[in-house]
Amino acid sequence: MIRYALKCSQDHSFESWFQSAAAYDALADKGLVTCAICGGTEVTKALMAPRVSGVDAPEPVAAPAPARPLSEPAHPAEQMLRALREHLAKNSTYVGGRFAAEARAMHLGEADARPIHGEAKPEEARALIEEGIPIAPLPILPPDKTN
Structure with a gap:
């Protein structure tokens, strides 16, 4: 690692x-x-800085800061994004690349209305907005594109 x-x-x-x-x-x-x-x-x-160890390595001047578990957010914005992801997972359905079609079908009454999130190409998002379908961009990546 x-x-x-x-x-x-x-x-x-x-x-x-x-x-x-x-x-x-x-x-x-x-x-x-x-x-x-x-x-x-x-x-x-x-x-x-590289981490060097060995018998000839000098003693550190100050003790290194305690390591933070990677499961903990390093920044308040990261904590807010994690909370947003968790909220979406619990309260919304991820529809992937079918977002534009699903949003349009719900708007036209062809599908039951429900909270969804997914991906749309810029031209698809623009068309939805021009058709009066309320959408909003999310500041997170799809589940398969996260680290």
């Missing part, structure tokens, strides 16, 4: 663990490494 310090295009800093350097590269090449704070996919490795 390898831990990387990462930074997104919005200047959010966070850490994540990967099976290997090659695993990180493969995920990053596919756009599957996302910011833990904003969900952005423009993520790069940040500079970090």
